[in-house]
Amino acid sequence: MDLTEETKNMSINDQNLQTKRSGYIDWQEYFMATAFLAAKRSKDPSFQVGACVVNRDNKIVGIGYNGMPIGCDDDEFPWGKNTPSPLDSKYLYVCHAEMNAIVNKNSADVKDCIIYVGLFPCNECAKIIIQSGITEVVYLSDKNGHKPTYIASKRMFDAAGVKYWQFKPKNDKIVINFTGIDWENMSPSK
Ligand SMILES: Nc1ccn([C@H]2C[C@H](O)[C@@H](COP(=O)(O)O)O2)c(=O)n1
Numbered sequence: 001m002d003l004t005e006e007t008k009n010m011s012i013n014d015q016n017l018q019t020k021r022s023g024y025i026d027w028q029e030y031f032m033a034t035a036f037l038a039a040k041r042s043k044d045p046s047f048q049v050g051a052c053v054v055n056r057d058n059k060i061v062g063i064g065y066n067g068m069p070i071g072c073d074d075d076e077f078p079w080g081k082n083t084p085s086p087l088d089s090k091y092l093y094v095c096h097a098e099m100n101a102i103v104n105k106n107s108a109d110v111k112d113c114i115i116y117v118g119l120f121p122c123n124e125c126a127k128i129i130i131q132s133g134i135t136e137v138v139y140l141s142d143k144n145g146h147k148p149t150y151i152a153s154k155r156m157f158d159a160a161g162v163k164y165w166q167f168k169p170k171n172d173k174i175v176i177n178f179t180g181i182d183w184e185n186m187s188p189s190k
Pocket residue numbers: 044046047048049065066067081090094095096097098117119120121122125
């Protein structure tokens with residue numbers, strides 16, 4: 001039996017398994033989706049942000065989301081915004097996603113890394129990003145772009161030579177379905 005004959009006798013399913021799968025997510029979607037997944041850990045009732053730091057070999061070296069510092073109980077510390085005293089609002093306490101992703105790094109440093117983040121970094125995170133050696137920022141939303149805090153971030157990034165650009169997703173949604181794979185009937189690896 002020659003090769004073409006053999007191919008004819010293969011099921012369509014087996015034939016499909018001879019070539020690379022299509023429909024996989026690309027690196028940028030993968031890293032931004034990782035940032036979005038991390039955001040799901042946030043306890044902030046009004047805004048959940050995630051960040052993912054990646055090196056030039058496409059290895060993830062840090063992940064973070066906005067949350068209270070270690071030891072500051074997120075049931076005890078405030079989550080409000082417009083409180084009479086600033087001491088009773090979240091702003092003086094919460095660590096931003098970018099800061100957490102950088103300090104959570106699992107590599108020696110984050111020099112020349114890229115940070116993927118849901119929301120454009122504030123001025124405080126911009127300083128941390130610059131000082132850590134990160135050279136590229138990929139963000140999804142710049143909803144606060146008109147505010148001085150974010151204008152200051154861009155001014156610092158421009159001066160420090162940190163590149164930033166907006167991620168335009170190819171997919172509106174990437175669904176994770178824990179029960180969506182039929183493990184029993186998946187083709188065994190040959
Ligand atoms: N790039 C950013 C921007 C904001 N965050 C965090 C900080 C707060 O938890 C929240 C913003 O609160 P809002 O004033 O929108 O209620 O998002 C961050 O982690 N990274």
